[in-house]
Amino acid sequence: MSDVEEPPGLAGRGPSSTRIRVLLDRAVELAAEHDSVGLLQRIVEGAAEVTGARYAALGVYDTDGAITTFVHHGIEDAAAHRI
Numbered sequence: 001m002s003d004v005e006e007p008p009g010l011a012g013r014g015p016s017s018t019r020i021r022v023l024l025d026r027a028v029e030l031a032a033e034h035d036s037v038g039l040l041q042r043i044v045e046g047a048a049e050v051t052g053a054r055y056a057a058l059g060v061y062d063t064d065g066a067i068t069t070f071v072h073h074g075i076e077d078a079a080a081h082r083i
Contacts, residue, residue, distance in 0.1 A: 019050050026050075040071045048073045057083070 026046035030039060040058055048056035057080070060069040072080045 022046065022050050037069060037071065040069065041073075044071050044073045059083075 023046070026042065026049075029042055030046075040060070044056045044058050047053070053074075055072070055074040057070065057072040057075060059067045062068045070080060070083065072083075075083075
């Protein structure tokens with residue numbers, strides 16, 4: 001089996017098979033998660049790990065456009081609160 005071509009910006013960050021393994025591991029973890037905030041937190045952490053990002057965040061908006069849930073990784077709580 002050959003490696004998947006590296007996406008732009010990710011070259012040199014290790015073999016793509018490593019990122020695929022991380023994604024598969026995260027998928028198994030996500031399937032076991034029953035708490036919606038916990039699920040979103042795992043998604044954000046997995047996205048940061050796969051992309052090599054220092055920071056990651058995800059906001060859920062209500063129908064009026066207000067953020068109802070904001071999960072983050074690598075961002076201090078004070079900074080996240082300001083966002």
